[in-house]
Structure formats: C-alpha cells, structure tokens
Amino acid sequence: xxxxxxxxxxxxxxxxxxxxxxxxxxxxxxxxxxxxxxxxxxxxxxxxxxxxxxxxxxxxxxxxxxxxxxxxxxxxxxxxxxxxxxxxxxxxxxxxxxxxxxxxxxxxxxxxxxxxxxxxxxxxxxxxxxxxxxxxxxxxxxxxxxxxxxxxxxxxxxxxxxxxxxxxxxxxxxxxxxxxxxxxxxxxxxxxxxxxxx
Numbered sequence: 001x002x003x004x005x006x007x008x009x010x011x012x013x014x015x016x017x018x019x020x021x022x023x024x025x026x027x028x029x030x031x032x033x034x035x036x037x038x039x040x041x042x043x044x045x046x047x048x049x050x051x052x053x054x055x056x057x058x059x060x061x062x063x064x065x066x067x068x069x070x071x072x073x074x075x076x077x078x079x080x081x082x083x084x085x086x087x088x089x090x091x092x093x094x095x096x097x098x099x100x101x102x103x104x105x106x107x108x109x110x111x112x113x114x115x116x117x118x119x120x121x122x123x124x125x126x127x128x129x130x131x132x133x134x135x136x137x138x139x140x141x142x143x144x145x146x147x148x149x150x151x152x153x154x155x156x157x158x159x160x161x162x163x164x165x166x167x168x169x170x171x172x173x174x175x176x177x178x179x180x181x182x183x184x185x186x187x188x189x190x191x192x193x194x195x196x197x198x
Contacts, residue, residue, distance in 0.1 A: 018061075104142075158182070 130150040144164040
C-alpha cells in the first residue's frame, strides 16, 4: 500500500486523472491541478492552499470538511460532488459550474461568485453572508435556511430554488429573476398576505 504524505507542496498535477483515490488530512500547498479530472475521489479534512483548479472537472467526488484558501476555480466544474462542511476563503470562482451534489453547511462568507452557476445543488444552511452573487445562477437549488445576510443577488437568476427562511430585507435583489412561487414566499416574508385575484 502506497503511503500518502501529510503535505504535498509545489507539485504539477496538470491534467492528472484521479479515480477512486482517498486523501485524509493532507495539505495541498501551491499545487497546479489545472485540467485535472477526478471521479469518485474522496478528500476528507484536507487543506487546499493556493491550489489552481482551473478548468478542472470533478464527478461524484467528495471534499468533506476541507479548507480552500486562496484557490482559483476558474471554469472548474463539479458534478454530483459532496462538499459538506467545507470552507472557502480568498478564492476565485469565475465561470464556476456546479451541477447537482451537496454543498450544505459550506462556508462561502464574502465569496466572489459573480457569474457562477449552481444547478440542482443542495445548499441547505450554507453561509453566503455578504457573498457577491451578481449575475450568478442558482437554478433549482435548496437554499433553505442558508445564511444570506448582506448577499448581493443583483441580476442573478434564482428561479426554482427553495428560499424558505430568506429575509428579503437583508438581501440585495435588484433585477433578480424569480418565479411566481418565490414571489409569494418573498411577499409573505415581508409580512403581507397574498389573496387570490377575483
């Protein structure tokens, strides 16, 4: 059995394929994972510091209780991945695409998510406090009980997402695209009563 080091620093993993691998408690420091592909990989309690995930693709992989510090996710794709309990700080997410999966309890405090796309993602109780989500897409996502205080959703699309528990007075919703069901939820959250039209 090959031993896994506690720290991997400055390595070039460009274009590498990671299938079914398991890492626990490993620190990835300044590793180039550009165009890397992972499938069924598991990372538990790992730290990713200044890692470049640019144009990488991850399918059915898990990053559980991991820390991402100053990483770049430019044009990265996550499909059906599990990132529960993970924390992001100082990261770049331009053109990030997330399709399905579970991102519940993630910490995206003050994250720069402008233009990012989340489709069918479970984001229950995720911390999106003061996140900058202008022109982002949250389609069919579970945002119930998510912390959105001070989040900017200007011109974002959130149609089809569960907004249970959102306080519309504490979120910037200028030009935000919503559906009729969400409109009722937001109006009722403002203390108004919706009655059917005659």
